[in-house]
Amino acid sequence: xAGVSQSPRYKVAKRGQDVALRCDPISGHxxxxxxxxxLGQGPEFLTYFQNEAQLDKSGLPSDRFFxxxxxxxxSTLKIQRTQQEDSAVYLxxxxxxxxxxxxxxxxxxxxxxxxx
Amino acid sequence: AQSVTQLDSxxxxxxxxxxxxxxxxxxxxxVYLFWYVQYPNQGLQLLxxxxxxxxxxxxxxxxxxxxxxxxxxxxxxxPSVHISDTAExxxxxxxxxxxxxxxxxxxxxLQVKP
Numbered sequence: 762x763a764g765v766s767q768s769p770r771y772k773v774a775k776r777g778q779d780v781a782l783r784c785d786p787i788s789g790h791x792x793x794x795x796x797x798x799x800l801g802q803g804p805e806f807l808t809y810f811q812n813e814a815q816l817d818k819s820g821l822p823s824d825r826f827f828x829x830x831x832x833x834x835x836s837t838l839k840i841q842r843t844q845q846e847d848s849a850v851y852l853x854x855x856x857x858x859x860x861x862x863x864x865x866x867x868x869x870x871x872x873x874x875x876x877x
Numbered sequence: 878a879q880s881v882t883q884l885d886s887x888x889x890x891x892x893x894x895x896x897x898x899x900x901x902x903x904x905x906x907x908v909y910l911f912w913y914v915q916y917p918n919q920g921l922q923l924l925x926x927x928x929x930x931x932x933x934x935x936x937x938x939x940x941x942x943x944x945x946x947x948x949x950x951x952x953x954x955x956p957s958v959h960i961s962d963t964a965e966x967x968x969x970x971x972x973x974x975x976x977x978x979x980x981x982x983x984x985x986x987l988q989v990k991p
Contacts, residue, residue: 765920794978803881803967803981804921817976852920856977864977865911868920 763787765869767853773875774843782838782872786855793836794866795828796852804852810836840874848876879904881968883982891990892960898953898985900968909971910951911979912942916964924966927951938962963989 766785774780786793791812796804797820807826809817812833821828825843830836840847850873854866884899902908909928913921925936932944942953951968965986969979 767920792977796979801984803969803984804979806978806980809976809978811976817978820978854921865923865926866977866979868913868922870918870920873918 765853765855765867767851767869767872769872770870771873771875773877775877776843776845778843779839779841780843780874782840782851782874784836784838784853784869786834786836786853787857787867788834790855790857790867791833792856792858792864792866793830794854794856795836795838796854797822798850798852798871800849807838807851843874843876845876848874850874879908879970879980881970881980881982883966883968883985885985886983887986887988889988889990890958893957895956896954896958896962896987898966898968898987900951900953900982902949902951902968902970904949904970910942910944911969911971912936912940912951912953913967913969913981914938914964915967915984921967924953958987958989960989960991962987 768783793810795807798804806820808828810830825841827839850871852871854868856864856866858864882901890896911926912924927944935941968982
């Protein structure tokens with residue numbers, strides 16, 4: 762289908778390694794969001810893109826987390842020097858319009874990251 | 878700041894019985910409210926949304942929710958549940974500012990028993 766696609770679905774890394782998570786939003790969607798969902802919790806906002814511009818990164822927990830969307834479509838979330846507390850499901854979502862709080866977000870199936 | 882509280886972490890119910898999943902929010906500004914469902918190992922799927930107008934909102938799979946501004950609540954209901962409704966349900970409010978980011982509650986696990 763033409764939904765939000767995330768890869769890999771599962772990622773296991775050793776503590777201290779760097780990881781990169783990919784998100785392919787729905788074609789033509791302007792807004793892209795990353796969320797972190799810890800086990801048994803609701804998703805928590807990490808960062809937001811309007812096209813290629815990162816307009817809000819207030820949810821990134823530390824400077825080890827970095828996100829980009831260079832051409833305004835595919836986005837990558839990178840985590841450097843991973844730690845055990847980074848273990849979570851990382852969800853990507855996209856929406857059609859921008860600057861409108863009433864737009865429904867379409868979610869991918871997430872990447873489950875496990876740090877050993 | 879905005880926040881969402883889902884009052885029940887787990888709701889067990891028998892098949893064909895009615896169910897209500899409770900959600901309260903706090904906000905100093907007008908809000909948009911959403912309910913999402915998450916099946917195991919999947920992302921979130923939109924059930925319904927309240928933007929404006931009628932306070933009773935109907936969604937997919939027979940779910941509905943009622944926005945109550947005075948009680949700052951947005952409870953989700955279904956008159957008769959099915960086994961296939963077993964999942965995690967999240968209430969969310971759109972964040973302040975103009976990014977549209979969502980603030981989620983902790984989630985409610987609906988367990989439908991035969």
